[in-house]
Amino acid sequence: MENTNCLQGLRCPRCGHADRLYITATTTFEVTDDGTGDHDDVLWDSTSPTQCSECDWFGDLGDFEFEEPCEAMQAEASWHEDDPDSPFEE
Numbered sequence: 001m002e003n004t005n006c007l008q009g010l011r012c013p014r015c016g017h018a019d020r021l022y023i024t025a026t027t028t029f030e031v032t033d034d035g036t037g038d039h040d041d042v043l044w045d046s047t048s049p050t051q052c053s054e055c056d057w058f059g060d061l062g063d064f065e066f067e068e069p070c071e072a073m074q075a076e077a078s079w080h081e082d083d084p085d086s087p088f089e090e
């Protein structure tokens with residue numbers, strides 16, 4: 001199945017799997033003595049370590065690209081947050 005959102009243009013170069021990738025991304029957490037709290041947007045780029053969930057092939061995220069990079073990839077990286085300006089407010 002071809003991805004049209006966060007993983008658009010990405011698939012495993014070995015087995016072609018595209019449904020789920022493990023991407024080591026970067027974010028900034030609020031940390032107190034009690035542990036981690038809110039965090040900012042999750043960011044990744046073509047050099048982020050990435051693993052295929054199907055065959056465990058491991059490489060840079062750029063190795064998973066098979067067409068023009070998705071310009072929305074960075075913006076859509078915060079898919080888990082409804083409002084990036086006020087994450088996890090209660």
Ligand SMILES: [Zn+2]
Pocket residue numbers: 012013014015016017052053054055056057
């Ligand atoms: Zn694979």
